[in-house]
Amino acid sequence: MILFGKVKILGGITLIKRYLIVGAMTALIALIAACGGGSDDSSGSTASTAAPAATTAPAATAIPAGPSNSELVALGEKEFGTCAGCHGADATGVTGLGKSLVGSDFITNISDSDLATLIKTGRPSSDPANTTGIDMPPKGGNPALNDDKIDGLVAYIRSIQ
Numbered sequence: 001m002i003l004f005g006k007v008k009i010l011g012g013i014t015l016i017k018r019y020l021i022v023g024a025m026t027a028l029i030a031l032i033a034a035c036g037g038g039s040d041d042s043s044g045s046t047a048s049t050a051a052p053a054a055t056t057a058p059a060a061t062a063i064p065a066g067p068s069n070s071e072l073v074a075l076g077e078k079e080f081g082t083c084a085g086c087h088g089a090d091a092t093g094v095t096g097l098g099k100s101l102v103g104s105d106f107i108t109n110i111s112d113s114d115l116a117t118l119i120k121t122g123r124p125s126s127d128p129a130n131t132t133g134i135d136m137p138p139k140g141g142n143p144a145l146n147d148d149k150i151d152g153l154v155a156y157i158r159s160i161q
Ligand code: HEC
Pocket: 080, 082, 083, 084, 085, 086, 087, 097, 098, 099, 100, 101, 104, 105, 106, 107, 118, 119, 123, 129, 130, 131, 132, 133, 134, 135, 136, 137, 139, 140, 141, 145, 153
């Protein structure tokens, strides 16, 4: 209690300021820290240095995870309705409309980002790379396909090779 008295006399003004500025909880923590300071006579400064440490809470650092591959495949399967009219519900192609997307060397040999680009831009019959003389329209003709949905379509097409 002698120590506590010293704290009150020497650090009283500082503690009152702390109480007003930081609030009741911080002041309480500071007082507890000062009392627990033991033989250290400069308890006033002990209190002021102990308080920040006592109030440092572990930060919640949850980083939002991107969709898993199975979530992307499920999204792509849902969005494949846009493509099914020409490529078939099972993606094996429809004669005269769209070629099979299953077992395609072209798909096997290009990167995910190039496949996404092809889906976005399509492949018109005027493109020298066109193999059938039939247009593949940009986004399969569905402007609502955003990048996330196209990533899903890429994952889905990969999953059925
Ligand atoms: C209106 C018909 C049509 C629609 C709808 C369509 N495609 Fe196509 N797609 C084609 C045609 C035709 C080709 C072949 C182009 C060529 O001759 O090279 C093609 C080619 C492709 C290829 C290249 C395959 C290869 O082996 O060269 C991919 C990948 C593809 N389409 C994906 C899609 C996806 C994904 C969708 C849905 C978002 C879609 N297509 C919607 C007609 C369509």
